[in-house]
Amino acid sequence: MDFAWTDEQQAFRQKLKDFLAENLPDDWEKFSEHGPASPALTKFAREFCAKLAENGMLFPHWPVEMGGEGLGPWEQQILAEEMWIAGEPRGGQYMNVNWIGPTLEKYGSEEQKTRYLKPITDGATLWCQGFSEPDAGSDLASLRTRAELSDGNYVINGQKIWTSYAGLADTCFLLTRTSDDRKRGITILLVPMDTPGITVRQIPSLIGEGDIHEVFFDDVTVPESARLGEEGQAWEIIAYSLRNERLGIPRFYLARAALDRAVAMLQERNDFSGEIVRAEASRCAALCEAARTASYAIVQKRVDGLQVGSESSSARFATVMCERAVCEFVVEFVPEALAGASPYLKMHHQRGIVAGVAAGAAEIQLNIIASEVLELPREPR
Amino acid sequence: MQLSLNEDQTQILDFIDSLSKPYSTVPMHDTSLALTSEELDRELVENGFLDVMAMEELGAVTAALVVEKLARLPFAIEAAASALVRPIIDPELPRPLCLVEEGKTAGPIRFLRPGATVVVVGESGVRSFTADEGMIAAAQDDTLYAYPVAFLKDLPAELRSHDVSAEDVLRQWRTALAAEAAGQLAAALESVKTYVSERKQFGRPLATFQALRHRLAEAQVATNGVYWMALKAAGTGDAGDAAMAALLAQEAAKRVGYDYHQLMGAMGMTLEHPMHLWTYRLKLLTAELGGRGRHALAAADALWN
Ligand SMILES: Cc1cc2nc3c(=O)[nH]c(=O)nc-3n(C[C@H](O)[C@H](O)[C@H](O)COP(=O)(O)OP(=O)(O)OC[C@H]3O[C@@H](n4cnc5c(N)ncnc54)[C@H](O)[C@@H]3O)c2cc1C
Numbered sequence: 180m181d182f183a184w185t186d187e188q189q190a191f192r193q194k195l196k197d198f199l200a201e202n203l204p205d206d207w208e209k210f211s212e213h214g215p216a217s218p219a220l221t222k223f224a225r226e227f228c229a230k231l232a233e234n235g236m237l238f239p240h241w242p243v244e245m246g247g248e249g250l251g252p253w254e255q256q257i258l259a260e261e262m263w264i265a266g267e268p269r270g271g272q273y274m275n276v277n278w279i280g281p282t283l284e285k286y287g288s289e290e291q292k293t294r295y296l297k298p299i300t301d302g303a304t305l306w307c308q309g310f311s312e313p314d315a316g317s318d319l320a321s322l323r324t325r326a327e328l329s330d331g332n333y334v335i336n337g338q339k340i341w342t343s344y345a346g347l348a349d350t351c352f353l354l355t356r357t358s359d360d361r362k363r364g365i366t367i368l369l370v371p372m373d374t375p376g377i378t379v380r381q382i383p384s385l386i387g388e389g390d391i392h393e394v395f396f397d398d399v400t401v402p403e404s405a406r407l408g409e410e411g412q413a414w415e416i417i418a419y420s421l422r423n424e425r426l427g428i429p430r431f432y433l434a435r436a437a438l439d440r441a442v443a444m445l446q447e448r449n450d451f452s453g454e455i456v457r458a459e460a461s462r463c464a465a466l467c468e469a470a471r472t473a474s475y476a477i478v479q480k481r482v483d484g485l486q487v488g489s490e491s492s493s494a495r496f497a498t499v500m501c502e503r504a505v506c507e508f509v510v511e512f513v514p515e516a517l518a519g520a521s522p523y524l525k526m527h528h529q530r531g532i533v534a535g536v537a538a539g540a541a542e543i544q545l546n547i548i549a550s551e552v553l554e555l556p557r558e559p560r
Numbered sequence: 561m562q563l564s565l566n567e568d569q570t571q572i573l574d575f576i577d578s579l580s581k582p583y584s585t586v587p588m589h590d591t592s593l594a595l596t597s598e599e600l601d602r603e604l605v606e607n608g609f610l611d612v613m614a615m616e617e618l619g620a621v622t623a624a625l626v627v628e629k630l631a632r633l634p635f636a637i638e639a640a641a642s643a644l645v646r647p648i649i650d651p652e653l654p655r656p657l658c659l660v661e662e663g664k665t666a667g668p669i670r671f672l673r674p675g676a677t678v679v680v681v682g683e684s685g686v687r688s689f690t691a692d693e694g695m696i697a698a699a700q701d702d703t704l705y706a707y708p709v710a711f712l713k714d715l716p717a718e719l720r721s722h723d724v725s726a727e728d729v730l731r732q733w734r735t736a737l738a739a740e741a742a743g744q745l746a747a748a749l750e751s752v753k754t755y756v757s758e759r760k761q762f763g764r765p766l767a768t769f770q771a772l773r774h775r776l777a778e779a780q781v782a783t784n785g786v787y788w789m790a791l792k793a794a795g796t797g798d799a800g801d802a803a804m805a806a807l808l809a810q811e812a813a814k815r816v817g818y819d820y821h822q823l824m825g826a827m828g829m830t831l832e833h834p835m836h837l838w839t840y841r842l843k844l845l846t847a848e849l850g851g852r853g854r855h856a857l858a859a860a861d862a863l864w865n
Contacts, residue, residue, distance in 0.1 A: 180569070180621045181562040182795040188561065253561055442864050451864070458856035462811075464863055465804035465856075469785030472792050479563035496781045548780050549773035553749075556757055556765045558773070 191254055195236060195261040202230055203268060208522045211266030214387015214529065221305060221347045221389070224270030228302025231269070237302050238276045245284055246300055252481040256474075260432040266526055271306065271344035275299045278424040279306050279352060286408045286416050291369060295350065307348035307372070309339040309394060310417075316341075317543050319354075320362050320414070324396060326355035328403065328410075333368055335376075335399040345379045345392040348372050354417075357410050365413040368405050376400070386529045426477055426491055427538050430498050430531065431470035434505040437527035438463050441505075441513045444521065456512055463508050466501035473497045489551035492544040499541045502534035569622050572612065576629050579603055586634045586834045594708045595837060597635045604630070605655070610639055613647045620644065624739040624794035628787065631743025632750075634837045636707050638671040640736035644794065645679075648732055649686060649722050653677045658691070659733055660712070661849065668709035670844065672696060678712065680719060681729050687719035706840040731793075731802040734855060737848050738790035738805035744845075745783040745812055748838035752776065752820045755827065755835075766823070775819050782812040800862035806848075807855040813842035814852075 184192070204210065213219045231237040240255035241247025259277075262269055269276075280299045283291060298304035315322040324337025335355055345351070351370045358364035372379070376399035382391045408416050442460055445451035451460075473494040480487050509516050509524050516524035535541035549555045565573070583600045604610055609630075613623035623643040630639045638656035646657050656671035662682020672678070672691060679688045697711040753776065756767040766772055789805035817839050821828040828835050849855065 180565065180791060180795060182792050184561055439864075446864070454853070454857060457860035457864075458853050461804065461807065461856035461859035461863065464800075464859065465789070465807050466785075468792070468801070468804050469789055469808055472788035473781075473784055475561060476563055476788060479561070483564055493781050493784050496778070497785055500781070542774065545774045545777040546770075548777035549767075552780055553753055553773075553776055555753065555767040555773055555776065558768050558770060559764065 188253055188257060191250075192257050192261060195258060198231070198234060198236060199261065199265050199268070202227060203265065207266065207268075208526070211268070212387070212522045212526050212529075214390050215267045215270050216344045216347070216390045217388040218347060220268075221270050221344070224268060224272055225303060225305075227268045228270075228272045230302070232300060232302040237272075238280065238300060241276070241280065245280070245296075252478045256429065256478050260429045263429055264433045264436045266523075271348065272299075272302060272304075273428075274308065274424075275304065275306055278420040282416060282420045283407070285419065286412075288404065290404060291407065295369070298349075304350070305344055305348045307342050307344040307351050307394075309342055309345075309351045309353040309370075311341045312338060313340050317540050320365070322354055322356060322365065324353070324355050326357050326366060326368060328357070331403050332400050333403065333405065335368065335370070335396040335401070337396050339394040339396075340382075340392075342379075342392045342394050343390055345372070345394050346381055346389050351394070352407075354413055360411065362414040363411040366410045367407040367413045367416055368401055369407055370399065370401055370405060374399050374401060386533055422487060426474050426494060427498075429474065430534050431467045431474065431501050433527055434498075434501050434531060435464065435467040435471075437524055437531070438467065438505050438508065440521065440523055441509050441516065444513050444516065450512075459508055459512070463501065463504040466497070466504045470494065470497035470501045489547050492547040493552060495539070496541055496544045496548065499535040499544070502531040506531045565625070566617075568617055569625055572609070572618070572622060573625060573629055575607070576604075576609060576626065579607065580630070580633055583633055583635050586837070593704065593706050593831070593836070593840065595635050595706070596637075596708055600633075600635055601637060604637065604639070610643045610655075611647075611651065613643060614651055620735070620794040620797065621791055623647075624735065624791050627736060627739040628743040628746070628790065631740045631841075632747040634747075634834050636671075636837075636841065640740040641679075641733070644736035644739065645729060645732045648728055649679060649688070649724055653679075653688065654690065659729075664850075665712050665715065667711075667847065668699060668703070668705065668844065669712060670707045670709055672710040672712065673708070679722075679729070680715070681726050681733070683726070686722040686724050686726055686729050688722060689716050689719050704840055705844040706837045707844055709844070727799065730849070730858070731797070731799045733849065734802040734806035734858075735790060735793040737845060738786055738793060738802070738809040741809035741813055741842060741845050742783070742787040742790045744838040744842050745779075745786055745809075745816060748816055748820055748835060748842070749776070749779055749783055751833075751835055751838070752823055755824050755833075759825075759827075772823055775823070779812070779816055779819060782808070782815060786812050798862070800859050803855045803859035803862060807852055807859060810846045810848075810852045810855065813846045817843050817846070 239248040239250045243249045312322050326333040326335045353368045353370045355366050357366040376397045378395040380393045384391055477491050609626050612618040613620050627640045627643050630637050641657040641659050642655050646653050654677050656676045658669050658672045658676050658678045662680050674693045676691045677688055678691050697713050699709045757765055759766050786809045789808055793801040793805040827833050
C-alpha cells in the first residue's frame with residue numbers, strides 16, 4: 180500500500196495545472212461564478228475542450244482502441260480533480276468523456292458511433308441527461324415519458340425536469356417508457372435537442388445560471404435508429420454507465436481547496452487563532468480526507484479490474500458530509516465570502532449544496548449501504 | 561497511489577486470522593469486563609506480529625493493518641502501542657507498553673501492571689521506566705472500561721530518556737489510536753448488525769426499519785473513514801493525517817457508543833452479549849490524548865500553522 184502519487188502521476192497532474200494556468204483567462208474565478216451550465220461557460224468550454232483535445236488531455240483515460248491513451252482510473256481521477264477545482268472549465272462536457280462516450284462505444288450502433296463519437300473527441304458537443312421527471316426523482320424507475328414506435332419512428336410525449344445543460348445541449352441521452360414493465364420497460368433514445376416538439380424552460384436556481392431545466396416533449400419524432408441498445412435495455416445500460424461514473428464528481432477535492440481558501444481569508448484578517456474556529460476547520464479537513472481515501476479505495480478497485488458496486492455509495496455519502504461541513508464552515512466563519520468577497524468560495528458553495536441531492540439523494544446512498552454493504556434484511560415494500 | 565493489500569500483507573492478515581481463531585468468540589460464562597489472554601499475547605509475540613513495522617517490505621501500514629485486525633477480537637491485546645509506537649522509541653522495550661502524557665498521569669492507564677514499560681511523552685521529551693508493584697494502584701473492581709486498567713501512584717525519580725521527539729511519538733500514538741479504534745468499530749458494527757437482523761419486533765427484524773438502517777449505514781461510512789485514515793496516517797507519517805485520523809476515530813467512537821447500545825435495547829446492557837467489549841474500549845479511547853478537540857487543534861497546527 181502506498182499513499183503517495185507516482186512520479187508519472189505527479190507529472191500528469193502538473194501538466195494539467197500548467198495547461199489550465201495557460202488557458203484560463205485572468206478573470207476566470209469571477210467568470211466561473213456563472214456556473215458550469217451557463218451560456219458564458221458553455222461557450223468557453225467548447226473552445227477549451229477543443230484545445231484539451233488537441234493536447235491529448237480531453238480523454239487520456241480512454242482505451243487506445245477508442246483513441247485515448249489508455250491511462251487508467253488514477254489519471255481519470257486526477258483529471259477530474261484538477262478540472263473540478265478549477266471550476267470545471269469543461270462545463271457539461273465532462274459527462275461526455277466520463278460516461279457518454281464509453282457507453283456509446285459499448286452499446287451504440289455503427290451509425291451512432293460515427294455520428295456522435297467524433298464530436299465528443301473533438302470537444303465540440305454538449306449532451307444532457309434526461310432521466311428525472313416531476314414524479315420520478317429518487318424513484319427513477321417510475322418514469323412516464325412515453326415513446327411509441329410507429330412506422331419506424333418513435334413518438335415521444337412527456338416531461339423531464341432538473342435536466343442540467345438542456346438549454347444549450349446538442350443531444351439528449353433520454354430515458355423513455357416503451358412498456359409498462361417497471362425497469363424492463365425503459366428505453367434509451369438519443370434525441371437531438373433541435374427536434375421539433377421539444378421545449379426547454381430554465382428554472383432559476385441558487386446554483387448558477389442555466390443549470391437546471393424543465394424539458395417538454397410534445398409528439399417529438401425520432402427514427403428508430405435513435406434507440407441505444409434494445410427496447411427495455413436502458414436499466415442495464417445505465418448500470419454500465421454508472422460503473423464508469425460511480426464516484427461522480429471529486430467534490431471532496433474542491434471542498435478541501437475551498438476550506439484552505441476560507442482559512443487563508445481568516446488568517447489574512449488575523450482571525451484564525453481561536454480554538455473553536457481551528458478545531459472546526461480541522462473537522463472539515465478530516466471529513467474531506469475521509470471522503471478522499473474512501474473514494475480512492477474505489478478507484479483502486481477499478482485499477483485492479485474489480486467490479487465496483489455499492490461501496491461507492493459509502494464514498495458518496497462521505498463526500499456529502501464533507502461538502503456539508505465546508506459549506507457550513509464558510510457561512511459560519513467567512514459569511515462575506517458569499518456576498519461578493521470570494522468568487523471561488525461562492526462557486527464552491529453553489530456546487531457544494533447540491534451534493535446530497537444531485538445524482539441520487541444521500542438517503543438513497545444510505546439505503547444502498549444498508550442493503551448491499553451491510554446486507555441488512557430488506558425493508559418491506 | 562496503490563491502495564490494495566500486497567501479498568505479504570494479505571498473508572500476514574490470513575496468519576492472524578487462523579492464529580486468533582480460537583479467540584474469536586467470547587468464552588461461555590465469562591463475565592470479566594476486560595477479557596484478556598496471556599496465551600494469545602504470547603503467540604502474537606512469538607510469531608513476530610507486533611514487530612512487522614521494522615521489517616523491510618512491511619512497514620507502518622502493515623503494522624496498522626495488524627493492529628486493526630487484532631482490535632476486532634473480543635480479547636483486549638496491547639498491540640497498538642507496541643506495534644506502531646515502540647519501533648520509533650526503542651524496539652526492545654519490554655511489553656506491555658503504556659503511553660502517558662506528561663503531567664496527565666492521573667487517569668486510568670491501559671494495560672498497566674508490574675513489569676510494564678511506561679512511556680511519558682511531553683515537554684521533557686520522551687522518557688520511560690519500568691513499572692513496579694509499588695508505583696501501581698489497582699483499579700476498582702467496578703471499573704467499566706473493557707481494558708485492564710490501573711493507576712500510577714507516582715513516577716520514579718529517574719526516567720530513561722529516548723532519542724526521539726515527542727512530536728513524532730504523539731503522531732505515531734494518534735495513528736495507533738485510530739488503527740485500534742478502526743478494528744473495534746468494525747467488530748462492534750458487525751455485532752450490532754447481526755443482532756438487529758435477527759431480533760424481531762412488530763413482526764419484522766429491527767433492521768428493516770429505515771430509522772435504524774440509516775444510523776447503521778452512517779456508522780459504516782464513519783467506520784470506513786477511520787480505517788482508511790488510520791492506514792493513510794501510517795503510510796504517510798504525516799502529523800496532520802495522524803491528528804485527523806485520531807479525530808475521526810474519536811468522533812465515530814462517541815457516535816457508536818450511544819447508537820449501538822440503543823439499537824440493542826436491554827440486551828446491550830448485559831454481559832452475556834459481547835458488545836460492551838468493543839464499545840467500552842472505544843469509550844476509553846475517546847479520552848486518549850485529551851479527546852477530539854486536542855486532535856483537531858493538532859491537525860490545524862499541522863495543516864495551516
Ligand atoms: C444540481 C442538480 C442537477 C441535476 N441534474 C440532473 C440531470 O442533468 N438530469 C437528471 O435527470 N436529473 C438531474 N438532477 C435530478 C436529481 O437526479 C434528483 O434531484 C435526485 O434523483 C432526487 O430526486 P428528486 O429531486 O425528485 O427528490 P425526491 O425523490 O422527491 O426526494 C426528496 C428527498 O426525499 C428523501 N428521499 C427520497 N426517497 C427516499 C427514500 N427511499 N428513503 C429515504 N429518503 C428518501 C431524500 O432526502 C431526497 O433528497 C439534478 C439535480 C440537481 C440538484
